[in-house]
Amino acid sequence: MSGVGHRRIHHRPxxxxxxxxxxxxxxxxxxxxxxxxxxxxxxFVLTAPTGSGxxxxxxxxxxxxxxxxxxxxxxxxxxxxxRMTARRVAFEMGSEVGAVVGYQTRFESRISAATRVRFVTxxxxxxxMQDDPRLGGVGAVVLDEFHERSxxxxxxxxxxxxxxxxxxxxxxxxxxxxTLDADRVAAYxxxxxxxxxxxxxxxxxxxxxxxxxxxxxxxxxxxALERVLDLDPVGDVLIFMPGAFEIxxxxxxxxxxxxxxxxxxxxxxxxxxxxxxxxDRAVEPxxxxxxxxxxxxxxxxxxxxxxRAVIDAGTARIHRVDPKRGLNTLRVESISRATADQRTGRAxxxxxxxxxxxxxxxxxxxxxxxxxxxxxxxxLAEPTLRLKALGIANHAEFPWFEPPTMQMIDRAEACLRMxxxxxxxxxxxxxxxxxxxxxxxxxxxxxxxxxxxxGCPRLAARLAAIAAEKDFIVDASATALREVLERDxxxxxxxxxxxxxxxxxxxxxxDLTHRIDVNPVAMxxxxxxxxxxxxxxxxxxxxxxGQHEGDGAAGIASLLAGFPDHVAWRPxxxxxxxxxxxxxxxxxxQKSIVTSDGFLLALExxxxxxxxxxxxxxxxxxxxxxxxxxxxxxxxxxxxVETRWNDASKAVDAIEEERFGGAxxxxxxxxxxxxxxxxxxxxxxxxxxxxxxxxxxxTVEQWIARVRCVAAWFPERGLISxxxxxxxVIRHEIVSGATRASEVRSxxxxxxxxxxxSWNEQELVRTMAPEHVQLKRGFRMRIDYQxxxxxxxxxxxxxxxxxxxxxxxxxxxxxxxxxxTGPNHRPLQVTSDLANFWKTLYPELRxxxxxxxxxxxxx
Numbered sequence: 017m018s019g020v021g022h023r024r025i026h027h028r029p030x031x032x033x034x035x036x037x038x039x040x041x042x043x044x045x046x047x048x049x050x051x052x053x054x055x056x057x058x059x060f061v062l063t064a065p066t067g068s069g070x071x072x073x074x075x076x077x078x079x080x081x082x083x084x085x086x087x088x089x090x091x092x093x094x095x096x097x098x099r100m101t102a103r104r105v106a107f108e109m110g111s112e113v114g115a116v117v118g119y120q121t122r123f124e125s126r127i128s129a130a131t132r133v134r135f136v137t138x139x140x141x142x143x144x145m146q147d148d149p150r151l152g153g154v155g156a157v158v159l160d161e162f163h164e165r166s167x168x169x170x171x172x173x174x175x176x177x178x179x180x181x182x183x184x185x186x187x188x189x190x191x192x193x194x195t196l197d198a199d200r201v202a203a204y205x206x207x208x209x210x211x212x213x214x215x216x217x218x219x220x221x222x223x224x225x226x227x228x229x230x231x232x233x234x235x236x237x238x239x240a241l242e243r244v245l246d247l248d249p250v251g252d253v254l255i256f257m258p259g260a261f262e263i264x265x266x267x268x269x270x271x272x273x274x275x276x277x278x279x280x281x282x283x284x285x286x287x288x289x290x291x292x293x294x295x296d297r298a299v300e301p302x303x304x305x306x307x308x309x310x311x312x313x314x315x316x317x318x319x320x321x322x323x324r325a326v327i328d329a330g331t332a333r334i335h336r337v338d339p340k341r342g343l344n345t346l347r348v349e350s351i352s353r354a355t356a357d358q359r360t361g362r363a364x365x366x367x368x369x370x371x372x373x374x375x376x377x378x379x380x381x382x383x384x385x386x387x388x389x390x391x392x393x394x395x396l397a398e399p400t401l402r403l404k405a406l407g408i409a410n411h412a413e414f415p416w417f418e419p420p421t422m423q424m425i426d427r428a429e430a431c432l433r434m435x436x437x438x439x440x441x442x443x444x445x446x447x448x449x450x451x452x453x454x455x456x457x458x459x460x461x462x463x464x465x466x467x468x469x470x471g472c473p474r475l476a477a478r479l480a481a482i483a484a485e486k487d488f489i490v491d492a493s494a495t496a497l498r499e500v501l502e503r504d505x506x507x508x509x510x511x512x513x514x515x516x517x518x519x520x521x522x523x524x525x526x527d528l529t530h531r532i533d534v535n536p537v538a539m540x541x542x543x544x545x546x547x548x549x550x551x552x553x554x555x556x557x558x559x560x561x562g563q564h565e566g567d568g569a570a571g572i573a574s575l576l577a578g579f580p581d582h583v584a585w586r587p588x589x590x591x592x593x594x595x596x597x598x599x600x601x602x603x604x605x606q607k608s609i610v611t612s613d614g615f616l617l618a619l620e621x622x623x624x625x626x627x628x629x630x631x632x633x634x635x636x637x638x639x640x641x642x643x644x645x646x647x648x649x650x651x652x653x654x655x656x657v658e659t660r661w662n663d664a665s666k667a668v669d670a671i672e673e674e675r676f677g678g679a680x681x682x683x684x685x686x687x688x689x690x691x692x693x694x695x696x697x698x699x700x701x702x703x704x705x706x707x708x709x710x711x712x713x714x715t716v717e718q719w720i721a722r723v724r725c726v727a728a729w730f731p732e733r734g735l736i737s738x739x740x741x742x743x744x745v746i747r748h749e750i751v752s753g754a755t756r757a758s759e760v761r762s763x764x765x766x767x768x769x770x771x772x773x774s775w776n777e778q779e780l781v782r783t784m785a786p787e788h789v790q791l792k793r794g795f796r797m798r799i800d801y802q803x804x805x806x807x808x809x810x811x812x813x814x815x816x817x818x819x820x821x822x823x824x825x826x827x828x829x830x831x832x833x834x835x836x837t838g839p840n841h842r843p844l845q846v847t848s849d850l851a852n853f854w855k856t857l858y859p860e861l862r863x864x865x866x867x868x869x870x871x872x873x874x875x
Contacts, residue, residue, distance in 0.1 A: 041069030042213045047077060049211055054156075054188050055083045058180055059208035061201050062192045066358070067319050067365050068213050070192050071097075071160055072105050075133045078156045084188055086155030089144075090135045091172060093164045095121035096288050096295055096313045102126070102135040109133075122455075123544050138168035142402060143455050145175055149406055156188035161316045162201070163193040165389035165418075171399050174415045175406070177205060194316060195354060204417050218364040220326075224377040233329045233374060234262060238269035240327045240372040241307065245279060248370070251324025252306040254314060254362055258331040258348045260287050260537040263309045270307055279305075286310035289541050312351075315358050319365070326363040326371040328356060334393070352387040353380065391420050396428035397458045401437055404444040405452035434580060435462045454552050459578040460484055464553045466577035472567055476574035477549035478514050483575065483619045485545050487636070488538035489513065494609040496531035505568040508638035509608050510575065510619060517542060572638045575617060576648055582618050583645060583652075584634055585679040589613040595679035596621065596632060597652075605635035615640040615676075642681070652676055659693040661701055667756040668697045690753045698751040698760060699744055707757045709750065711765045719769055721801040722785035728803060729784065729826045735777055738769075746772055784826045792818040799825065799832065806848060810835040813844060813865075814873055822850040839869045 043064050053060035064070040071090075078088045092098040102119035111117050118127035119135040127134055136144070145151065157176055162169055176189050191201050202210045229236050237255050244253055255270075257263045263285045274281045286298035286308050298308050299320055308320060312332045334349045351359075356373065363369030373380065400411070408414050411425050432438045435458055437448030444452070451461035460480040467476020489497075497512040500519060505511050516532065519525055520539050525532075576583070584596040589612055592604040596618075610616065618634035625631050646653060654675050662669045667687065674682040688694045701707045720738045727735035736742050749768045754760045770778055785807070788796040795815040800808045807825055809832045822831040836845045836853070844861065847853045866874050 041073055043069040043073050046211055046213050047073075050074065050077055051081055051083075053209045053211065054078065054081050057209065058185060058187060059189045059205045060191075060211055061196070061198050061205065061208055062190060062211045062213075063196045063198045064192065064194065064213040066194045066316060066361060068194075070213075071101055072108065074190060074192065075105060075135075075158055076109065078158070078188065078190070079133050084155040085186065086153050087131065088133045088156045088158065089141065089151075089154055090133065090158040090160055091138050091141050091169065092135055093138060093161050093166055093169065093316075094288060094313050095123070095137055096286075097161075097316070097318050098135040098137055099124065099292065100295065100299060100318050102133075105133060105135075123548060138166055138172055139455065141172055142168055142175075145172075146402060146405055146452065149179070150183050151179065151187065154187065156190065158190045158192060160192050161194070162191050163196045164316070165387075165391070167390040167394055167396070167399055170389065170391050170417050171402065173204075173417055177415055195358060201417070218366070218368045220360050220364040220369045220371050222360060222371045222373065224373050224380065225375060228376055228379070229374065232265065233257070233331075234265035234269045236374045237266045237309075237327050237329065238273050240374065241270050242273050242277070243372065244325045244327070244370065245273075245277065248325060250305070251367070251369070252308065252320070252322040253325045253327065254320060254323045255307065255309045255327040255329075256314065256332075256359055257309055257311060257329050258333050259311060260285070260289060261535070262329070263287060263311070264537075266309045270309070281305055281307050283307040283309065286314055288313055289537055289544075312355075314362065315355065320362070322366065323362055324367055324369040326359055326369070328359050328371060328373050330356065330373060330375045334387070350375075350383055352384040354386045356380070356383075389418055391416075391418055392424075395431070395457075396420055396424050397431040400425070400428040401432055401444070401448060401452050401458050404432075404438065404442075405449060410442065432458060435459065435578065437462070456480070456549060456552060457484070460549065461578075463574050463578035464549065467553060467571065467574040470567075470570045470574055472570045472574065473553035474550050475514070475567070475571040477553040478517065478546045479510055479571050479575050480578070481542055481546035481549050482510055482513050482517070483578070483636070485542040486535075486538045487513075488535050488542055489516070490533040490535055492532040494607075496528060497609050500528070502568065506572060506639050507610055507612065508568065508572060509610060509636050510638050511568045511572065512609060513636075514571070517546065569641070569644075572617065572640060573644050573648075575619070575638065576640060576644065579617060579619060580649055582621060583640070583649065583676075584616045584618055585676055585681055586613045586616055587679070594634060595677070596634070597677040599623075599630075599632040601630065602632045602634065604637065605633050608635060608637045610637045610639060612639045615642055615645045615681075645676070649676075659688050659691070659697045661697050661706070665756075666758065668694045688755050690755055692748075694755050695748045695751050698754060698757075699747045701757070702747055702751070702760075707760060709760065709765055710762050713765075716765050716769060718787070718801060719766060719781075721803060722781050722787075723773065724803040725801050725807070726781050726784050726826070729829060730780070733777070733780065735780075736772060738772075742772065786825060789823045789825070789832070791815050791823070797823070806830065806833040808833045808835060810837065812837050812839065812841070816850065817873075817875055819850055820854070822848055838865065839872050 050060065050062070062070060062074065075088050075090050078084045092101065098119045098121050102117050103113055106113045106115070106117035109116055113119070114126035114128055115130050117133045118131040120127060120140045121137050122139065159169060159173060162173070173191065176187070180187050180189060191205070198210045198212070202208045237257070241253060241255070255266060257266055267283050267285060270283050274283065282302050282304040284298045284306065286295060287310065298310070299318060301321060306322070308314065314320060330351055331348050332351050332355070334347055360371040363371050403411070403414055411420065429438070429442055432448065433440070436445060437451050437458055438444055447465065450465055451458055454461040454464060456464065460483065463476050463480040463483070464473065467473045497516070498507060500515040501507065501512055502515065505515070517539065519528065520534065521543055584594040584602060586594045586604065594602045594604055594616065596602045604610065616634065617638045617640050619636035620634070622633045622635065623630055624633070655672065656675055657670060657672045659668050660671050669685045670688040672684045673680045698707065702709060723735060724737045727737045746768050750763050750765055751760045773781070785801060786799065788798050789809060790796055791811065793815055795811055797809040797811045797815070807830065809823065813836050816834070816836060822834065824831050831848050833846065833848050834850060835843055836847070838844045845853060845857060862874050
């Protein structure tokens with residue numbers, strides 16, 4: 017909030033407040049320029065540093081300007097800023113909050129028919145535009161702190177530009193920020209006037225850590241606080257932490273420092289989840305030296321008077337799409353250098369100050385210069401649906417300040433189609449229109465619609481809140497969580513949390529605290545989200561509260577409508593392994609209380625590792641009946657009949673499988689009938705040696721070898737060569753009509769092989785590659801064929817008498833390799849040149865053989 021502190025000065029007249037402000041707020045020095053821009057046009061861009069008064073004063077200027085006809089709506093990026101700024105402006109205008117000045121946030125609404133200036137969060141504004149695209153009754157809209165570049169702010173800017181250029185040229189638009197690329201925004205708005213004002217910033221000394229820290233960040237902050245207390249005797253201290261958990265730890269550590277030193281300090285938290293009274297306590301002046309431990313809500317929009325030192329953890333929770341849930345969530349990340357400078361400036365508002373950064377200077381230079389816009393890092397399903405509901409069919413038609421990538425657009429369109437919000441052409445459906453009317457992400461809106469249809473809108477809303485918010489369970493035994501379930505509830509991680517949330521809301525956690533540890537901040541945030549979603553659900557429930565509010569199964573079915581891509585199959589309850597489409601290795605979280613097999617809905621799918629080692633872990637799991645999954649996802653089911661070898665029966669079975677994606681969810685086996693598939697199964701078992709064909713013998717192998725040799729010797733004849741594919745065809749003929757191994761083992765084989773050739777081709781083989789060669793002395797020598805090698809014959813030396821030349825095959829083209837044996841049948845010589853053998857080797861060999869075998873004939 018900009019302006020002076022929250023001292024109660026209701027007794028002062030309005031004029032006195034204005035006089036005081038004109039002395040201290042720099043933005044008032046350009047009041048006439050602002051009014052001139054409003055009277056002469058309908059847009060302007062204003063850059064002014066934090067504390068200059070732009071957030072509180074510009075809305076008042078516009079409300080008082082005669083060129084603005086209607087309500088002034090101011091968009092703030094955070095609920096805290098909207099509420100506190102409305103309070104300040106109401107005070108300055110002499111009004112109670114909810115009268116002339118009001119505010120609307122996710123959880124609160126303080127407006128009336130008399131409201132002239134309305135502070136709203138950006139998401140609330142987009143819902144206002146959806147209800148009334150022309151913004152009837154609105155005269156001006158102010159986009160404050162636009163440099164934060166939320167997706168909602170980008171959407172609002174584009175919608176307002178489009179509205180001004182079509183139906184509402186009279187609508188005034190102001191875009192404001194402390195650190196804004198004003199030239200770029202002004203150019204986007206058709207060279208709108210650019211205004212600026214300088215602030216009253218004092219110098220701030222900045223220091224870093226000497227080395228990369230090893231302590232928890234809250235201990236580092238406490239050490240830094242002690243340093244500030246030693247160096248600076250006066251002034252409040254603002255400590256930036258990323259979230260409520262870190263804030264609580266920091267307060268504990270700082271309180272310990274204060275006790276040890278004996279310092280009288282007021283140490284207070286500040287974040288968006290605190291009750292309004294505690295937020296006010298952090299911002300308002302105090303009698304003691306104050307230490308404010310805050311999230312990034314204290315970076316912009318609100319001013320905390322008296323701060324002279326800043327201690328910065330250097331992190332914040334940033335909106336990014338969470339791939340585990342398919343929802344936008346907050347993740348702790350390092351802040352940019354520009355954001356660090358913004359935080360540093362908080363120490364130089366009233367006097368010279370100091371900033372201690374809890375990271376090294378080297379790390380600082382490695383950080384991004386500016387934070388990337390939210391449009392580059394969040395899921396776009398919700399803004400895409402909003403645009404379609406407003407009649408903008410696709411992103412190309414929308415005047416984006418910074419267009420999203422096609423990959424992000426495609427992902428958003430695919431999500432909406434999956435949820436049924438759009439049809440195959442991308443046009444919004446009736447279901448999509450109903451979802452777009454809800455202030456919730458499309459997945460959650462789909463859950464609410466389904467909950468209303470199933471008669472359990474309240475339960476569906478609460479389960480949706482649990483799906484969207486941070487898990488509030490720190491630690492719990494499975495037994496304790498099962499005990500909170502109602503008697504007929506499915507054993508579900510999500511349903512157990514809903515029942516536990518109810519126990520907490522009724523103030524009955526005492527009996528469970530020793531067995532279930534919860535985060536109270538996360539519990540409160542989830543409860544608030546549930547209340548809001550319940551109000552939304554009540555508006556869409558056509559049947560009232562519903563007759564099945566306690567039906568846990570109906571609630572889980574409603575969740576399935578919003579997360580249909582998170583359905584897994586667990587085949588065995590004894591093992592954690594599951595099947596999830598698109599993932600290779602999937603396991604159930606060890607902390608899950610789910611013990612059943614079958615279909616599971618996992619709200620979170622966490623991936624760890626990389627490549628072949630990537631592991632998907634399913635958590636926040638609920639069991640789902642098969643018939644429910646079939647009703648939602650009939651296209652994911654298929655029936656496949658496959659033939660498979662049965663080792664036990666040595667036969668082929670027909671297996672009928674029901675599949676969900678790539679997972680088999682049911683299987684029936686029966687004896688297979690003769691078919692091509694059955695033949696393929698038998699052939700595979702012949703090839704791997706499981707089935708032996710008794711008649712696939714040496715004769716068969718030699719026939720194959722003879723044909724291959726003739727095909728090589730006479731390529732022009734075009735003979736087959738019994739390739740693997742050709743042999744498979746022959747094996748199929750052999751097993752035709754059979755389904756069992758016993759039916760094929762004794763079947764003849766050689767005829768099937770020969771019949772693969774024509775009669776003439778068979779005769780060619782018999783002639784050119786005969787089984788035997790008749791030697792002159794009458795011996796029929798058997799020929800052994802091997803493709804790629806010379807054919808071989810074997811006979812005793814006496815059988816070769818009278819053979820002057822080497823016998824041949826292939827019509828005399830191919831000489832045989834002869835193995836000449838002695839009387840003892842042992843080889844004497846291997847040769848392909850019989851004439852040379854007789855001439856050069858035999859004379860000497862003959863003398864020796866005569867001595868050894870005198871009774872044999874030796875020529």
